Amino acid sequence: MVIGGRRSGRPTLEEVAARAGVGRGTVSRVINGSPRVSDHAKAAVEAAIAELGYVPNRAARALAGNRTDAIALVIPEAETRLFAEPYFSDIIRGVGAELADTDMQLLLTLLRTPKERQRFAQYLTAHRVDGVLLASVHEDDPLPDLLEQLEMPTVLSGRRSDLESVSYVDSDNVGGARSAVAHLLGLGRRSVATITGPLDMYVARCRLDGYRQAVEGAGLLHDNALVAAGDFTEEGGRAAMRALLERRPDVDAVFAASDVMAGGALQVLREKGRRVPDDVALIGFDDSAIARHTDPPLTSVRQPIEEMGRTMARVLLEEIAASTATRRHVVLSTELVRRESA
Amino acid sequence: MVIGGRRSGRPTLEEVAARAGVGRGTVSRVINGSPRVSDHAKAAVEAAIAELGYVPNRAARALAGNRTDAIALVIPEAETRLFAEPYFSDIIRGVGAELADTDMQLLLTLLRTPKERQRFAQYLTAHRVDGVLLASVHEDDPLPDLLEQLEMPTVLSGRRSDLESVSYVDSDNVGGARSAVAHLLGLGRRSVATITGPLDMYVARCRLDGYRQAVEGAGLLHDNALVAAGDFTEEGGRAAMRALLERRPDVDAVFAASDVMAGGALQVLREKGRRVPDDVALIGFDDSAIARHTDPPLTSVRQPIEEMGRTMARVLLEEIAASTATRRHVVLSTELVRRESA
DNA sequence: CGATAGTGTGGGAGCGCTCCCACATGTGAT
DNA sequence: ATCACATGTGGGAGCGCTCCCACACTATCG
Known part of the structure; x- marks a missing residue:
């Protein structure tokens, strides 16, 4: 692993391009997996990336590409008390596992006070995340509707009713x-x-x-x-x-x-x-x-909670990737664990 | 709260400046709380911000300012199993509470496999976070040393030994x-x-x-x-x-x-x-x-775990704000809760 | 053999900020 | 009056990317 290097900062895309003897566009295409690159150019770029230890600048990407490569895992007020329950940690682990191979960041957002909710609404309108995972919603929670209105890709764990329109992953x-x-x-x-x-x-x-x-x-x-x-x-x-x-x-x-x-x-x-x-x-x-x-x-x-978390992340990523708004409703089966009380 | 608005995107700093009848620089100064702004200009800018529902673009800020306004809460491999324990959720709640009034984002990072650790090291060198909270470290964990070497502000929960040099918050x-x-x-x-x-x-x-x-x-x-x-x-x-x-x-x-x-x-x-x-x-x-x-x-x-989380966040924010590298070691006291087993 | 369609490529423009220089204006000492 | 310095302000430059247009170069066809 290369740490630090010449100059003050980390290598930029432009430096990679210079080293590989290609243009900026080509490097960008390689990084983003575009098929429109010759094998020859691709190899040269990949070599240059490895040599320089280049890592793309997230902020620049976000700014230019109008996305954030980050999703928020939101834990609403009522649940922060129950946060210690395995439920949330299992959800988080599942989500984390699914995201590990992505370069999507996971933002943890606890929403305790109305003020925090307000602030989070700003986050959303400011497009600071590409999608939202909402852990455990109450029937009268308006957050999913706000998210839908903002056309923000969203997946709930559980649902508010039979008629839930927003994507969700629930257990049976x-x-x-x-x-x-x-x-x-x-x-x-x-x-x-x-x-x-x-x-x-x-x-x-x-x-x-x-x-x-x-x-x-x-x-x-x-x-x-x-x-x-x-x-x-x-x-x-x-x-x-x-x-x-x-x-x-x-x-x-x-x-x-x-x-x-x-x-x-x-x-x-x-x-x-x-x-x-x-x-x-x-x-x-x-x-x-x-x-x-x-x-x-x-x-x-x-309930297969970690699996629920994984599924939530997968569904959300699909929803973000999809150009059209899709809704997916997934219900995972449960299992009776027999011990001595019955 | 204003959602959406004219045009395709959210209002920009430039639009706020135009509306307030000032220059871009002045708006930036108001937003960042610079004292070098007249009361008159400040009021005009604040009014314009409110009217337009302006929220700064985080990516642009990060790119221009060379920071991220995000900190990572890292939960290393060995602990993801124990994640369900109240320990982590309390830490998270404390950190969350302390960060709520900041516009610092909290990134959750689970480090299970060596591959994930490797990836995280890249994160760090790519300067994707302003600081790191490390929940529970093992004695032989090299991560704190890597962080120190990268001059990344870091706070541990617990410490590796009596000689711990990195900032930490621990209980007695x-x-x-x-x-x-x-x-x-x-x-x-x-x-x-x-x-x-x-x-x-x-x-x-x-x-x-x-x-x-x-x-x-x-x-x-x-x-x-x-x-x-x-x-x-x-x-x-x-x-x-x-x-x-x-x-x-x-x-x-x-x-x-x-x-x-x-x-x-x-x-x-x-x-x-x-x-x-x-x-x-x-x-x-x-x-x-x-x-x-x-x-x-x-x-x-x-142990006052939530308090530990709060303290960790506070110490980290100070460390990020401080120009010089400081180390703080905080030890919080514990309390015996008497029940029937003794 | 020219027309038509693909492929791969370079690089300009621009995303929305912060930084900082240059300048205008105000204040007090000389 | 002159100079010195603080205070407030506008706007250029540039952060590191992605998007996309323009162009070179190939293949394929009637």
Whole structure:
């Protein structure tokens, strides 16, 4: 590796051209992989690049080419709290992996305050990124619409509703929930309850739908007393579990829409003297670290989150490359990870 | 907020100048906060900027000014696995918070493969960032030295050794460990063991030092049989705990150098029928989510990680702004969070 | 053999800034 | 009045690229 060199600055395209004995245009074409270059010229340029240790100046490229070679990964306000969850790091790792072979830069943008959102809107209008990855959106989030309006290539992780128009990559929440509940039913449980997430979140409704489909598919009657609303927090899981035991003391299985809530439910079940899984079987969602650390370890539905991140990046790059606006909706399948709680 | 506008592109500095009835130079001076501008001109320019919704073109600035207004947060290979740990997300949140009021961009760089490291070295020589934050370095990591050689402003989280020359922000690992072990001793425990991290990591050695200081400070003999090497993984914690029980069945307290390892140790203790904290008191390090979810919940040493992130960003910005190379070493104090395991 | 179409190539223009020189104007000392 | 110096200002030059036009040179055809 060549570090530093003659002169004050790094070599420029022009210097490469001089060394290779060609014009600026030809060097540019080689760098950008244009097919309209003779093998001979290409070889000479590549040699010159290697000799000089030339690396293109990003800013100059961006200025001349009216692009930035950078994409933003945006983590909205509500999520910065949950940032520690494996969800985001796995997304980031997936995105990073996919981008590693590109020379696309990844900008991390945390949007906590309205002021920061405002500032980010400026970023966008100032065309400081070529595209945006939006990690986890709420139903009423206007950001995707702003992005669409600005014709900024965008990919969401998850979606706001069935009608989501912006490109997204989501996991099969309905199917995951369905398979979890089917598993409980297959164990012979007949009073299968669910603890839902906040129902103003699409993901929570999907998981509830999956629960319903499985229950009804087994020819059982859907009983609203078996559905308790949680909010994806541990305390919410505890409250929901208490309510369920109150309403239906005969409950023999619970599907919680997140591991955190399942953890809360587990505490209450133990308090109330119910054995897991003997008296009550329990399944969570996310297959997070918590699932491995509860006693007993939680059976849980795993989402392929890193894969989601990779896919998001891939879809975004395609969207940036495409001349016409395309929308892609990708749903990745989930997998039931069996442990001792069910 | 003005979105879009007349013409094809966003307004330029020149247009702002025309509108304000001044020259390009004056607008530039206003934007960059130069004191050499009359109040009158300044007001006119600011009005024009607001009316046009002008946002400076970053690429043009970078090209003309020979800087990037971007810093890289680098997460080296070994750590991408641990990325889910609150450590990194807290660092990121802190950095993000500190940068929010700046117009410095945060680039996330995961360095997994040697190839990616190589590529990153090119980034650096190509001057694509103004500074680098390096999250968690290993003792033999050459990256800090490369950065120093390139005169790239750099701040580490943690340090490689006592002699670290590059700027860093670290937490008081020695003091944290010491207080944890002192707490165990204060409980009347006399056979206090420790599960260390990998001893080629400075942070692991610091925590071991703290352990030693506390033990010796209490007038006890240091027994090597009470020291088991782990590797910051759960499995490592399990193995170390098994070794400890084998060597010193009389062990009545354990200080693990991370919560993850403490979690592993806890499993083994339960397997072997030891009650926590009755038979064996246990303390972890990091105060991570795991600590709250084990049974019993772990007493643990908390580091002010988000604060570390904030400080890192602050120090880096100062270093970038400073004309001369400065080195700053900041050590933040830790706190023992008491739960039921000790 | 000229016309027509491809290929490869050089280099001008220009992207939107910052830097800095030159100059205008103002102020106080001589 | 003259000089010295600070203060404010306009605009040329140039950062390192990409885009694209113009041109040279080939092939292919009737």
